[in-house]
Amino acid sequence: MGPRIGVYVCHCGVNIAATVDVEAVTRFAQGLPSVAIARDYTYMCSDPGQALIKEDIEKFGLTKVVVASCSPMMHEPTFRGTIQEAGLNPYCLEMANIREQCSWVHGEKDKATRKAIQLVAAAVGKAFLLEPLEERRADVTPAALVIGGGIAGMQAALDIAKAGFLVYLVEKEPRLGGHLAQLGKTFPNLESVTPLLSKAIEEVEGHPNIDLLTSAEVVGVEGYIGNFKVKVTDRTTRRELKVGTIVVATGYDLFDAQLKPEYGYGVYEKVITGLEFERLVSSSGPGEGEILVKGKEPQDVVFIQCVGSRDKSVGQEYCSRICCMYTAKQAFLVKEMLPQARVTVLYMDVRAYGKGFEEFYDQVRGEGVIYRRGNPSEIYKKGERLVIRAEDTLLGEPIQLEADLVVLATGITPRRDSLKIANLLKLPRSADGFFMEAHPKLRPVDTVMNGVYLAGCCQGPKDIPDTVAQAKAAAASAMAPLCQGQVKVEAVTSIIDEELCSGCGICAEVCVYDALSLHERKGVMTINEVLCKGCGACAVACPSKAIKLSHFTPTQILAQVDALV
């Protein structure tokens, strides 16, 4: 009996079904040779979706399964698990990527449907020829690398270290702490940062499982989950670290306020950023705990929100999430330290979404801080003071405010050097430039690179509690492979046909893993399957066509070509 194939076409809600006629694809699949059953379903990856496949394997005696849905990068492991539970070899699965490669990138329904049909035909063509493979496992180096020593990186490093694993924490600056080291009190309860931060730093520095490398940078990454080789340099030395998993916690940069020249930042000394304000009010600041602007206490302080957030004109479309609250905090602090001062906040919308935020915002207004809705058009100097021109969009009238201090709530941006890390780890970035998670809802700390996880503001703007929560999640994810001690490795390897092999050794020359050697007695090449990584270079090089790469055999690939052309 030949193979019996089941084809499962996923709607992915409307993600696929809105652009691809999934029923037409299913009907088409049902008509293909060897296809015993074809079905479509809203979410194939859901429990009922997977149950459907398992029942069919039993009921129709399926030997191969094709799932037409998202990218195999997303759910190949899921569906391999599904069919394995139903008794099939996990490698008897083939996926047709009709979401990332089709419904999400093409708008015209008939063309997208036609393409989806071809992709399914190719997958069925390959599935027909698939052969079961034996799963292989590799040992995991029981250590992790954390890049970035802000609060995110420190928290992740501590969690992993406390679980008993060695952690290398690499920070490019001489000191730990990141942006937190520059902050004073925190919203919404005005707790001082210093004790929190000092405690974290002390713990990190004192932990026997943490190998701290400051003033250091990652310059090379090789390998894959379980066995990464990482090159790190500091000013004098170069070290090679071996780790099983990697947490990226490189944080953020602030929007450059000079890109909004109408606010006069960099021109007028009395226009400062929120981060500079933190220093201004700190006890170690210029006024030693008092707010002094050019030696004088300011009488009028104006805060301007959304500087470089929600502003398409400077290419910053997103909300930076923390500025509403840090502005409220800073306005409150002015009122607390200088009760006589008039404090005004110019805002677009106040987003007080977090725990205790709305209450805090209320409290701040209760203290007499005036909130006016409107974005300034211009700031200019008049004598010693500044004049802010704006439109009050609630009253619909132009306003002019005078101030001795203007504080710009500059938004959170991706680090300007984030491309370096992106290239080293092959991490994609989303449209806003922050590192991209593997799935916005279900895999918020994973990346598409197995074994690499994200924590903190490098993934998007967040406050400290969200940063810490994400760091703990990333640490947990990064620990899972370390705890298991082994990871699955691709079962894909090269296979040698001894009948055809002449023992010429060309394959051994192209193999970078030294996986091929001559069997002296037989006079043919043999392959060391532990060393073979399944790149397939030897198969192409073999002049006798005696080598093929399993799961990507020439007949399988040419069957795909046949279906596609």
Added chain:
Amino acid sequence: MNEDFEPKIVAFLCNWCAYTGADLAGTSRIQYPPNVRIIRMMCSGAVDPVYVIKPLLDGADGVLIGGCHPGDCHYQEGNYKARRRVAILKNILHQMGFDEGRVWLRWISASEGQVFAETVTEMVETLKEKGPNPLRELWGT
């Protein structure tokens, strides 16, 4: 240039870079013409010249091979192997009287969704200029 002509492109993309880059074009919803059909490979260095010639003989209008940028290969140097092989293959295609400009080798990283979409768009435009694969007419493939 025939406006109605829709070139058929077969793309062999390496799992680690170009295929993931194409996925990123998807997750970022970057639109590109639907003329390309992707075959997932483990490495661009595993693309046998036969895989390139076969679709061309069967009437495909172009073949795209996508791999990691130099220095970035998941298997250390598979992309360099691909580069040498494709260079030789193009030479041979040319000598066979075949337009080697229908075979493209491009480096596309996992973070270059935009580059993938642009590559496909550009290739479709170029192939529209060139017109259909002549073998379709000549040999009726």
